[in-house]
Amino acid sequence: xxxxxxxxxxxxxxxxxxxxxxxxxxxxxxxxxxxxxxxxxxxxxxxxxxxxxxxxxxxxxxxxxxxxxxxxxxxxxxxxxxxxxxxxxxxxxxxxxxxxxxxxxxxxxxxxxxxxxxxxxxxxxxxxxxxxxxxxxxxxxxxxxxxxxxxxxxxxxxxxxxxxxxxxxxxxxxxxxxxxxxx
Amino acid sequence: xxxxxxxxxxxxxxxxxxxxxxxxxxxxxxxxxxxxxxxxxxxxxxxxxxxxxxxxxxxxxxxxxxxxxxxxxxxxxxxxxxxxxxxxxxxxxxxxxxxxxxxxxxxxxxxxxxxxxxxxxxxxxxxxxxxxxxxxxxxxxxxxxxxxxxxxxxxxxxxxxxxxxxxxxxxxxxxxxxxxxxx
DNA sequence: TATTGTTATACTCTATAACTATA
DNA sequence: TATAGTTATAGAGTATAACAATA
Numbered sequence: 001x002x003x004x005x006x007x008x009x010x011x012x013x014x015x016x017x018x019x020x021x022x023x024x025x026x027x028x029x030x031x032x033x034x035x036x037x038x039x040x041x042x043x044x045x046x047x048x049x050x051x052x053x054x055x056x057x058x059x060x061x062x063x064x065x066x067x068x069x070x071x072x073x074x075x076x077x078x079x080x081x082x083x084x085x086x087x088x089x090x091x092x093x094x095x096x097x098x099x100x101x102x103x104x105x106x107x108x109x110x111x112x113x114x115x116x117x118x119x120x121x122x123x124x125x126x127x128x129x130x131x132x133x134x135x136x137x138x139x140x141x142x143x144x145x146x147x148x149x150x151x152x153x154x155x156x157x158x159x160x161x162x163x164x165x166x167x168x169x170x171x172x173x174x175x176x177x178x179x180x181x182x183x
Numbered sequence: 184x185x186x187x188x189x190x191x192x193x194x195x196x197x198x199x200x201x202x203x204x205x206x207x208x209x210x211x212x213x214x215x216x217x218x219x220x221x222x223x224x225x226x227x228x229x230x231x232x233x234x235x236x237x238x239x240x241x242x243x244x245x246x247x248x249x250x251x252x253x254x255x256x257x258x259x260x261x262x263x264x265x266x267x268x269x270x271x272x273x274x275x276x277x278x279x280x281x282x283x284x285x286x287x288x289x290x291x292x293x294x295x296x297x298x299x300x301x302x303x304x305x306x307x308x309x310x311x312x313x314x315x316x317x318x319x320x321x322x323x324x325x326x327x328x329x330x331x332x333x334x335x336x337x338x339x340x341x342x343x344x345x346x347x348x349x350x351x352x353x354x355x356x357x358x359x360x361x362x363x364x365x366x
Numbered sequence: 367t368a369t370t371g372t373t374a375t376a377c378t379c380t381a382t383a384a385c386t387a388t389a
Numbered sequence: 390t391a392t393a394g395t396t397a398t399a400g401a402g403t404a405t406a407a408c409a410a411t412a
Binding site: 081082083086093094096097117119120177 | 369370371372373374
């Protein structure tokens with residue numbers, strides 16, 4: 001049996017909930033209910049992220065590589081420019097080059113020059129890439145369904161509403177900042 | 184004004200909600216309400232993570248480095264072994280060595296040999312490290328409070344409940360797997 | 367001039383295996 | 390034998406700046 005170094009119990013939550021709650025009080029603005037929510041968000045993300053990463057480990061792809069491949073696949077014959085990928089992935093153009101390079105090396109996508117705008121490089125999925133996706137996504141989606149199956153419709157809706165609310169709140173911060181910067 | 188390559192609008196959500204919803208139907212187990220919940224979780228985490236990372240960029244610390252420092256600081260005079268850090272951070276012991284090394288280089292923590300068990304290396308925070316934490320954490324906690332201020336008590340509780348539920352569901356998977364592996 | 371993509375570089379984080387020393 | 394920590398190595402991901410080609 002393979003040695004498992006990583007612990008799968010919720011040690012971290014126990015640790016934090018025990019100690020941080022009191023410790024943080026020395027900071028004026030520390031507000032435990034807020035902090036608790038963010039900690040839960042981060043830890044749950046972390047656990048989910050590791051779980052899905054292990055689900056696709058056998059493909060040799062990371063979660064973001066699969067993500068890119070998925071995006072490109074969805075663009076169909078049209079393909080996807082580096083710029084689009086950069087926007088969607090929140091990754092710099094410089095790094096998109098590297099990410100696409102690694103997929104090209106694995107023969108999962110190919111680059112094509114655009115005929116309309118010769119600055120553009122268009123990325124399309126290969127047969128190989130499609131086959132890989134088709135071999136991975138079914139169990140991926142099944143797993144999402146299984147994990148979410150314990151949530152009621154109401155809970156799922158609440159979760160979505162709250163997460164969107166938090167996200168938009170942050171976007172608003174940056175909008176405001178942009179405005180004041182340009183004035 | 185500094186050029187901003189990263190977009191702060193919710194391009195990704197728009198993109199996905201438009202396309203994925205239909206695209207995914209070709210997969211048998213694709214269940215949009217489940218997928219939507221996970222996408223929201225991932226994107227919101229991502230946005231929050233980037234936001235807080237930018238908040239502490241001036242310290243030269245990454246979010247995980249700050250996290251380690253925070254854990255060590257909370258252990259007070261007692262200090263923290265590498266093993267403890269490894270468990271709490273879900274990071275291999277090998278990598279804890281590297282992470283602690285980089286904090287030692289910055290004079291934020293120091294190592295001490297344990298007198299009871301000479302295998303152990305105990306990590307303690309330095310004056311320098313404490314000062315850094317005190318200069319960063321107040322605004323960090325204030326920001327959490329601000330961001331969560333739009334959520335009602337009920338929403339926060341619901342969010343926590345749901346996130347914990349999801350996390351424990353995954354932990355249970357691994358517990359079951361462990362059991363069957365040892366049989 | 368602005369945009370797209372590339373190159374180069376450096377740093378962080380992660381994963382793995384082999385090793386030392388202690389228990 | 391098991392545990393704690395280290396070393397070495399390789400790869401993914403990110404951040405930044407300078408650059409060429411094209412619009």
